[in-house]
Amino acid sequence: MRVLIVEDEPLLGSAVRDRVRQVGHATDWFTTLEEARAALEVATYDILLLDLGLPDGSGRQLLKAVRRSGSTMAILIMTAQDQISDRIAGLSEGADDYVVKPFDLGELIARIEAVARRYAPLPGPCVRIGAVEIDLSRQSLRRDDIEIELTAREWAVIELLARRPGAICSRERMEEALYGFGEEIESNAIEVFISRVRKKTGPGLIHTVRGRGYRLAGNGQS
Secondary structure (H helix, E strand, O other): OEEEEEOOOHHHHHHHHHHHHHOOOEEEEEOOHHHHHHHHHHOOOOEEEEEOEEOOEEHHHHHHHHHHOOOOOEEEEEEOOOOHHHHHHHHHOOOOEEEEOOOOHHHHHHHHHHHHHHHOOOOOOOEEEOOEEEEOOOOEEEEOOEEOOOOHHHHHHHHHHHOOOOOOEOHHHHHHHHOOOOOOOOOOHHHHHHHHHHHHHOOOOEEEEOOOEEEEOOOOOO
């Protein structure tokens, strides 16, 4: 997934960015409404992590603007405003969840995953392709009942494909999901990740659709 973080506290913003990247999501972090609006004009995000108290206005302005635009992007508010009335206002204006500072980063990741599942329901408890079993809820992959260890970005590739089994995912969409602004992307980065996953999982899991991208495959395709 690609995550937009709008948070003006340097220590918290960098901590959230690093933790979200650590679990395999692409992240862009900005500290003002103006920067966030500019980012939304040029990139597609799956989730917005939004502080309410920003230097150039309230995050609720952005929240309402996003919802007025018809966007179905998931929005999670991060704020020190812990009054019940503040929470009700944010949720009624279109936020999907609300965490009050200070919060545990592990809890934040759990909430991100929970919100993501509402917008992109899992195809089932597990996705099975030949000898491979992908458990999206537990973020694990097993082949012949042996768990395969994947890096965060290798798992991100698998998750992106497994959420829509059989559908083609373009190289560009993968780059968007794995990299944020300012991150250097090698010309063959996606091919490298696909190659690594194939080496770990064996043939028959990921099928290349020439000129279009990749999809999960079965029946011995690779």
